[in-house]
Amino acid sequence: MDALSRLPVWLRNPRYTGPNRCLPCTIVNLAIAAALALAVATVSVGWALATFAVAVATIGVRGYLVPGTPTLTKRYLPDRVLAWFDKGPDRGSVSSGATAVGDTVLDGGSADDGGVEGEFPFEPATALVEAGVLLEDPTIDDFVLEERFRDAWRREARTLADASEDEEALARFLSVRPDAVELADRGHAYSAYLEGDPAGRWESRQAFLADLAGVDVLDDRWAGWNGLSTAQQSELLGSLRLFLETCPTCDGSVTLDTTVVESCCRTYDVLAATCDACDARLFEADVDPEALERAAVEA
Secondary structure (H helix, E strand, C coil), X not given: CCHHHHCCCCCCCCCCCHHHCCHHHHHHHHXXXXXXXXXXXXCCHHHHHHHHHHHXXXXXXXXXXXXXXXXXXXXXXXXXXXXXXXXXXXXXXXCCCCCECECCCCCCCCCCCCCCCCCCCCCHHHHHHHCCCEEEECCCCEEEECHHHHHHHHHHHXXXXXXXXXXXXXXXXXXXXXXXXXXXXXXXXXXXXXXXXXXXXXXXXXXXXXHHHHHHHXXXXXXXXXXXXXXXXXXXXXXXHHHCCECCCCCXXXXXXXXXXXXXXXXXXXXXXXXXXXXXXXXXXXXXXXXXXHHHHHC
């Protein structure tokens, strides 16, 4: 795990560091630090070096140098400019942000990955329907989880939650030694490390448990599961979390809605699945609110 994560929470700012760090913003702030150091160098080279060192350390633990940088950029820069600095998912995508086994070393990629040239893009919802996991409910004019799959998924997720052996469970899935895996709950994200290197990131521990339980149940009940690429499995599990009805850890009801979240540079609308009882985020994807409104009107 990186040294920054070992610092006390009051000193570091996880909203703008680690996985949430905005690289372009960091570069801009480093340029400001260099300019400040050059100005001080006209008086004293020693003080210039000290100034630059303090500035770099501040950027490292806080994410920016000038106080109020995120607020100022959101307020005064147009959205098209802020989009250049934002590293969030593309507008309109509905990928989970956490994959079947994470989003770095265990990268699932995009929905189009793993396919064959000339074939149609992989559609997770279609695959889940064909596997009998999703069924159309004419009474609500929508898809729901097949009852036996839903119950098995809920039981498996709760078993994993109660066992409190997340690292061992992930190690078994990856077929690695338990001491090679480390998990860190940062409040805003649940991160996995493999041999000290980033290996995955979920919205919460609850999302992690749902994915890991989903892998076990799909492997048991769907012969076609192992024939999917890692990218396809990732997209499928992310889509599956949209249909969660209860939280894996507290059994609270899960609500799917749109909300506004903040990145380093701007605010944007997301489609989010959240537990009403413990407020855990189980799914989050950047969406276009105008597209959702058009879809609702057409429906």
